[in-house]
Amino acid sequence: MHLHILGICGTFMGSLALLARDLGHKVTGSDANVYPPMSTQLERAGIELMQGYDRSHLQPHPDLVIVGNAMKRGIDAIEYMLNQGLPYISGPQFLADHVLQGKHVLGVAGTHGKTTTTTMLAWVLDQAGLNPGFLIGGVPLGFSESARLGGGKYFCVEADEYDSAFFDKRSKFVHYHPKTAILNNLEFDHADIFDDLAAIQKQFHHLVRTIPSEGCIISPTTETNIDEVLAMGCWTPVVRTSLNANDAQISAEQLSADGSHFKVLEHGVVQGEVRWNMTGQHSVANALATIAAAQHVGVSIAQACEALSAFGGVKRRMELLGTIRGIEVYDDFAHHPTAIETTLDGARQRLGNRRLWAVIEPRSNTMRMGSHKEGLADAARLADEVIWYQPEGLDWDLQPVIEAAVNSAQVSHSLDEIIQRIRSEAAEGDAVVIMSNGGFGGLHQKLISALQD
Numbered sequence: 001m002h003l004h005i006l007g008i009c010g011t012f013m014g015s016l017a018l019l020a021r022d023l024g025h026k027v028t029g030s031d032a033n034v035y036p037p038m039s040t041q042l043e044r045a046g047i048e049l050m051q052g053y054d055r056s057h058l059q060p061h062p063d064l065v066i067v068g069n070a071m072k073r074g075i076d077a078i079e080y081m082l083n084q085g086l087p088y089i090s091g092p093q094f095l096a097d098h099v100l101q102g103k104h105v106l107g108v109a110g111t112h113g114k115t116t117t118t119t120m121l122a123w124v125l126d127q128a129g130l131n132p133g134f135l136i137g138g139v140p141l142g143f144s145e146s147a148r149l150g151g152g153k154y155f156c157v158e159a160d161e162y163d164s165a166f167f168d169k170r171s172k173f174v175h176y177h178p179k180t181a182i183l184n185n186l187e188f189d190h191a192d193i194f195d196d197l198a199a200i201q202k203q204f205h206h207l208v209r210t211i212p213s214e215g216c217i218i219s220p221t222t223e224t225n226i227d228e229v230l231a232m233g234c235w236t237p238v239v240r241t242s243l244n245a246n247d248a249q250i251s252a253e254q255l256s257a258d259g260s261h262f263k264v265l266e267h268g269v270v271q272g273e274v275r276w277n278m279t280g281q282h283s284v285a286n287a288l289a290t291i292a293a294a295q296h297v298g299v300s301i302a303q304a305c306e307a308l309s310a311f312g313g314v315k316r317r318m319e320l321l322g323t324i325r326g327i328e329v330y331d332d333f334a335h336h337p338t339a340i341e342t343t344l345d346g347a348r349q350r351l352g353n354r355r356l357w358a359v360i361e362p363r364s365n366t367m368r369m370g371s372h373k374e375g376l377a378d379a380a381r382l383a384d385e386v387i388w389y390q391p392e393g394l395d396w397d398l399q400p401v402i403e404a405a406v407n408s409a410q411v412s413h414s415l416d417e418i419i420q421r422i423r424s425e426a427a428e429g430d431a432v433v434i435m436s437n438g439g440f441g442g443l444h445q446k447l448i449s450a451l452q453d
Contacts, residue, residue, distance in 0.1 A: 005029035006077055007068020011137035014038040015147035016091050017047055019099055022149050030057045035439040055080035066094050067165045090165035092175040100155060106293055107159035107176050110184030112339050113286045118158040120290040120311060125154055127307035128299045132156050142312040154297060161203055171203040179215040180296045182289045186225040187338060204229045211236045216296040218289050221248050241288040250292045252284050258349030259284045264291055264305055272305030280346025321444055324451040326428030331444050334435040337379035344382040347433055354429045358383035359418060361436035377404035387412050415441050419450045
């Protein structure tokens with residue numbers, strides 16, 4: 001079957017394209033923004049990419065069009081598809097119908113940490129010899145691709161609360177019917193599709209309704225927003241995790257302040273130890289959820305700890321791109337105040353008193369709408385120097401964020417301005433963390449090149 005994917009370079013759709021190819025289908029795709037790392041991965045897989053959304057991309061007619069959730073009415077390819085009566089489907093529905101049938105699905109949901117936790121879980125199950133399939137909304141460092149069919153009965157999927165398509169406004173995760181579900185955390189996000197926190201909680205409860213009574217829900221003790229979801233009705237055993245030893249069924253005894261070394265306890269008894277390259281309390285929390293989920297499918301805590309100690313991480317999650325003249329340049333996907341704060345906290349714990357630069361692009365739909373602007377200055381307080389990039393299309397002024405900052409903060413309107421400042425002021429031992437959920441105009445490589453000159 002010839003499948004054409006509209007919005008193929010999105011992290012989810014790109015991963016889906018790889019699975020469709022592995023099922024034996026001919027896969028082509030269109031996107032307005034074709035950029036690495038996803039474009040590189042797709043081209044390497046032999047998938048033809050087309051720039052833009054022209055109707056000619058659907059000629060000759062594919063057997064099925066898979067429509068990404070960024071697609072809207074009025075786009076040329078969409079109008080042509082509807083007028084011609086071409087068969088179409090959402091990405092999550094295709095995944096459910098063609099990949100997940102008959103699988104034990106392990107879904108990872110939450111406002112933050114989905115990609116990393118899904119990667120951890122796939123890694124642990126892989127190391128245990130279970131050969132899981134997976135779909136990850138990012139490019140993992142431990143695997144060669146962001147998705148694979150796998151050879152066993154287990155499939156790990158990033159269970160995203162974002163909507164499925166312009167014709168299906170349900171959250172993606174409602175389609176997946178997981179048997180093991182991690183509910184990591186829950187905050188208000190995606191202001192472009194959700195009116196308030198209650199609207200997101202409603203979707204999370206739709207997910208909870210699909211989890212079988214012989215399944216397992218894993219959730220931290222500290223997440224009252226998830227507790228409220230479970231209070232709406234829960235028919236599945238719940239395993240609790242905690243960062244405080246002995247506070248829950250699965251808990252951590254931290255041996256290092258930066259989260260790089262900790263013991264794992266079950267009902268207060270030490271079962272294993274993790275020493276890894278990850279940092280931050282959020283990373284420890286993700287690890288505990290992973291360990292509990294892996295245990296549900298028969299992987300011992302000791303096995304899971306051993307696997308996590310060899311875990312390589314995920315591209316764009318505090319990924320060290322290079323060290324030039326003693327200046328470290330990191331790439332991170334953080335685009336929500338909580339994610340910015342936890343990323344910088346982990347970086348601060350790792351770096352100690354070294355100077356920490358944060359370069360932040362408020363690019364997500366929620367950021368562009370200004371829904372999170374009140375918390376931004378505080379979220380970035382742990383950096384010594386903060387540069388906020390005011391991109392085109394940001395319809396609110398970043399100046400109040402600067403005025404509310406307790407540290408050194410400025411607004412930049414151009415990439416060149418950012419590069420020149422870091423180039424002239426950054427010194428050996430400094431670390432620069434670039435945070436965006438997009439390509440940031442290629443700033444990462446431009447900065448590295450400028451520092452090398």
